[in-house]
Amino acid sequence: MKLQGPRGTRDFYPEAMAWRRRLEDAWRTVSVRHGFEEVDGPIFETQELYKIKSGDGILSEIFHVRHPQGDAEFAIRPEFTPTLARMVAARANGLPKPIKWFATPNFCRAERPQRGRLREFWQWNVDIIGAEGALADAECILVAVDLLREFGMTSQHVVVRISHREVVRQILLRLGVAEEKLTEAFELLDRREKMEHDAFVESATLLGLDGAKVERFLQMCRRRYPVGEIDHLARSIGMEEGFESLRELEEQLIGFGIGDWCAYDLGIVRGLAYYTGTVFELHEASGMERAVAGGGRYDKLIELFGGPKMSAVGFGMGDVVLTNVLQDKGLLPEDVTPQPDVFVLASSEAGAGSLRRVIADLREAGVHARFSYKSTTNVGKLLKEANQSRARFALLLGDAVSDGEGELKDLDTGDQQVVKLAGVADRLSV
Amino acid sequence: MKLQGPRGTRDFYPEAMAWRRRLEDAWRTVSVRHGFEEVDGPIFETQELYKIKSGDGILSEIFHVRHPQGDAEFAIRPEFTPTLARMVAARANGLPKPIKWFATPNFCRAERPQRGRLREFWQWNVDIIGAEGALADAECILVAVDLLREFGMTSQHVVVRISHREVVRQILLRLGVAEEKLTEAFELLDRREKMEHDAFVESATLLGLDGAKVERFLQMCRRRYPVGEIDHLARSIGMEEGFESLRELEEQLIGFGIGDWCAYDLGIVRGLAYYTGTVFELHEASGMERAVAGGGRYDKLIELFGGPKMSAVGFGMGDVVLTNVLQDKGLLPEDVTPQPDVFVLASSEAGAGSLRRVIADLREAGVHARFSYKSTTNVGKLLKEANQSRARFALLLGDAVSDGEGELKDLDTGDQQVVKLAGVADRLSV
The missing domain is CATH 3.30.930.10 (Bira Bifunctional Protein; Domain 2)
Structure with missing residues (x-):
């Protein structure tokens, strides 16, 4: 059929x-x-x-x-x-x-x-x-x-x-x-x-x-x-x-x-x-x-x-x-599908436990945030998926989530820095 | 019928x-x-x-x-x-x-x-x-x-x-x-x-x-x-x-x-x-x-x-x-029709001559600009129409258009000041 x-x-x-x-x-x-x-x-x-x-x-x-x-x-x-x-x-x-x-x-x-x-x-x-x-x-x-x-x-x-x-x-x-x-x-x-x-x-x-x-x-x-x-x-x-x-x-x-x-x-x-x-x-x-x-x-x-x-x-x-x-005329824009602001991934068990709540809060704050449906904490695999999604940033959640912290990685430049999760939505929606 | x-x-x-x-x-x-x-x-x-x-x-x-x-x-x-x-x-x-x-x-x-x-x-x-x-x-x-x-x-x-x-x-x-x-x-x-x-x-x-x-x-x-x-x-x-x-x-x-x-x-x-x-x-x-x-x-x-x-x-x-x-629940927004940025009006013959070009330039620059279809330079009548349109500002074009100037009137506060027409689009699209 x-x-x-x-x-x-x-x-x-x-x-x-x-x-x-x-x-x-x-x-x-x-x-x-x-x-x-x-x-x-x-x-x-x-x-x-x-x-x-x-x-x-x-x-x-x-x-x-x-x-x-x-x-x-x-x-x-x-x-x-x-x-x-x-x-x-x-x-x-x-x-x-x-x-x-x-x-x-x-x-x-x-x-x-x-x-x-x-x-x-x-x-x-x-x-x-x-x-x-x-x-x-x-x-x-x-x-x-x-x-x-x-x-x-x-x-x-x-x-x-x-x-x-x-x-x-x-x-x-x-x-x-x-x-x-x-x-x-x-x-x-x-x-x-x-x-x-x-x-x-x-x-x-x-x-x-x-x-x-x-x-x-x-x-x-x-x-x-x-x-x-x-x-x-x-x-x-x-x-x-x-x-x-x-x-x-x-x-x-x-x-x-x-x-x-x-x-x-x-x-x-x-x-x-x-x-x-x-x-x-x-x-x-x-x-x-x-x-x-x-x-x-x-x-x-x-x-x-x-x-x-x-x-x-x-x-x-x-x-x-x-x-x-x-x-x-060569004036048709190439790919105009929306680009994610951030791809959130868990690099540890503790990170995995917090991931859904971080995702829900970011989205409620207006941030286009994605995550993987694969149940893995393999950062290499997850970063690959983040790149495929064309996200601007990856947000890595590891054991520091218990202190309200994650790592924000710029997927263009590769720059990575520790950030407070409480303020990350403001930073990403700029 | x-x-x-x-x-x-x-x-x-x-x-x-x-x-x-x-x-x-x-x-x-x-x-x-x-x-x-x-x-x-x-x-x-x-x-x-x-x-x-x-x-x-x-x-x-x-x-x-x-x-x-x-x-x-x-x-x-x-x-x-x-x-x-x-x-x-x-x-x-x-x-x-x-x-x-x-x-x-x-x-x-x-x-x-x-x-x-x-x-x-x-x-x-x-x-x-x-x-x-x-x-x-x-x-x-x-x-x-x-x-x-x-x-x-x-x-x-x-x-x-x-x-x-x-x-x-x-x-x-x-x-x-x-x-x-x-x-x-x-x-x-x-x-x-x-x-x-x-x-x-x-x-x-x-x-x-x-x-x-x-x-x-x-x-x-x-x-x-x-x-x-x-x-x-x-x-x-x-x-x-x-x-x-x-x-x-x-x-x-x-x-x-x-x-x-x-x-x-x-x-x-x-x-x-x-x-x-x-x-x-x-x-x-x-x-x-x-x-x-x-x-x-x-x-x-x-x-x-x-x-x-x-x-x-x-x-x-x-x-x-x-x-x-x-x-x-009383949560339906009241009137969500778009509000004009500016209503452009001519207060003199010279202003009327420039009005269409000012309108075209503002709109091309992204400004929601309206004007009157009435052929009059009666500022009172035109300001009434401007207010009815719910525009934030009125831009008055008088004889000073020959010097590239008009008057911008805030329709909420009534404040009015002389502006250069060349820069007014930037100001209105903020």
Whole structure:
């Protein structure tokens, strides 16, 4: 018998778990210092909740959940936004604005497992609700950038690609796409990198974008301008309409000092009716990996979930792609499992008699203290185990325990000195 | 439209979430200092995995999960032990012994929600695998006790009730229960507090325990002896067999200095074939609440999951009962949401121009810094918002920002002084 976990999920043995915690702690620390408060919802929700945002199509992409005696249709959460929208809608009036929330939960999606995409993953969600204007968009981007800086990344490693639904809408209208075909055009645009060129051209023609217009459009998508050069971008497109919000965003990003991380990329679309303004993705500079993070403004969603009309902007960052990128850049910390402060060992019978109490007292005082399960007083063997545990110190308990004394050995330097057991916790917790 | 989360689950708004994190952090901190390493598994597993330990009956108690295009039967995890056993079995040979693991995940059970019991809950799991002998049992109990101490609880608040499967087995044999009826007798014993007295007596009689013997048995279950008085316990039962392990455990508990937290209670059974030796439950002293934690020794389980023969002992502690007990004792911390270090505000146009950069720099330096989304330089209004945020300091940016200076106001004392912006992060992160 060889039992395995479900396909596309992970078993977190201690080393992998320590890294997951390190990442979650970084998400949390960065969120908190940017003034966000943590929230969470249930691991499963009604399927209805997901249909509100994504339609019936979502049912083929989520894990279905059922109470053994119930008939309600639930699903393991595939994303956080519907839960967030439900929670905001339920207490919209009582919460101080803007609402700045983050979450770091796990999600499941019924997708084919592949590089950068698993069936169970952890995702950091950062959202600002109830603040119109580009300041909130820029603050979200600042938070994402600050997380990357926390792991030693720079603007050489990652680019924030920024677009705006209104700019793209104006371009499509100019190229002759009818108002009623815009949704379809956005959908097509979103799928373009997954399509054959010919199929894309054919679909585009049906939307009123003939050959030359398609080429012109693709050209616009390929053009990149750094943030700070929005005039060049507008001029290259030959259009002023739709740029107001993007200009305001540029000013805010520069105000926060992160203009050098950001570039315009009109090819970033990110889904459909959901986003209403700024959209952005963080990509590894070479563009080879999936997006490290992505988000944008969604001003109509809270209302859709039964809340008042409230503007909103946010992003998600998954653990899988981020870990891959950190690894590729040589920035993944090696072994982040906790290091013991001390390994306590008995070198005599008297020492063995006191060992448990010394261990219990040290731990109660906050010291990470280990001991051997081998019943031996062979100091050589025990010191070997102490070294394997990566402890900073070994505390040797011999006959002097009756005088309240032991010997503290620095396992790096080998220095050894007699210490009073009563004071050793203070010394070790420094 | 009023959308709600599924029955028996919780939405964690910031204050509730901050408490959950505080609790999880305590679980983690205590586990680590006792030398345990954190692990985790998938949120769903195959139903097969749960049937190995609990039989087909488990299917009526778990949430069923299905991939929309698949036919495999999964379930949201109702407990951690099967995942743990699977993970240990898969790498049993490569892992240093004893394996000391902990986990703090969420679980779902299809139960009727009631006080102390929800459909989604968080549970701390602590296990030692590969160490025979009562030292490991005692270390598990020590860890549980240390967690309670971390929240200010004492042996006046909580009692560790201890029993041993072998002692109870010997008692039942002595009372005339046939060897082949022992499993049924344990099951009956486990259900006794949920049964009418008459129904219990009737079932007991069928197992060979007539009226007088039942009374004698129930009397034994009601008798409590503190740890340290095992001789009294044995004498009161009139039996020496089966006490060897319990005597060893007593010695270890006293060695760790936690004898005063523990008492013998032969009425503690905890399930069925699963446990093989020591069993224990931590109960609020009055006995009014469900168990705060429970566990015991399960020496046959790793083998059952395809691993080698390995002894094991562990316990689980849920978030719901613990929180209820802390609340009842007045030990639940009030508001544990993070307090901002500083609220930065602009008192002039020049200050407003610098504010975003000051904010970004402070946060990058690790300072929890907030600002107002209101576009005003009205210091009175802004200080009011600063106070509402519970920030320790306000940093006022006026025209002196051009000289790299601001004013730092202590929001508790009202003290205010001119500071260099370049050094303010160091000062605030102290």
